[in-house]
Amino acid sequence: MSQYPQLFATTPAPQLEALFRDIAASRMQGIPILNPALQVEAIGFQQWGGPQGRLWAGVLLTPWFMNLLLLPIDTDSSNRFLIKQCQAMALVQ
Numbered sequence: 001m002s003q004y005p006q007l008f009a010t011t012p013a014p015q016l017e018a019l020f021r022d023i024a025a026s027r028m029q030g031i032p033i034l035n036p037a038l039q040v041e042a043i044g045f046q047q048w049g050g051p052q053g054r055l056w057a058g059v060l061l062t063p064w065f066m067n068l069l070l071l072p073i074d075t076d077s078s079n080r081f082l083i084k085q086c087q088a089m090a091l092v093q
Contacts, residue, residue, distance in 0.1 A: 009073070020062050028063070035064070042060055044058050053074070054073040055071060
């Protein structure tokens with residue numbers, strides 16, 4: 001058991017939406033790629049047991065991008081990621 005608290009013990013969706021709504025309202029204003037028909041939304045975040053440990057998998061939609069995110073649930077999982085690491089994973093259940 002880790003001595004550190006869980007990073008995202010519950011779904012990270014509310015934190016992501018709040019953060020990216022703030023970014024949309026401030027730093028992204030006036031950027032030509034901003035699509036005003038879209039709103040920030042964190043979609044379908046579920047726990048997934050991947051090769052890096054327990055992760056949250058979901059989609060983050062903003063008016064300027066859509067990304068699949070894999071976020072660590074606990075510090076044991078976060079320690080398995082390397083900065084700028086590229087890795088192929090099968091996302092099949």
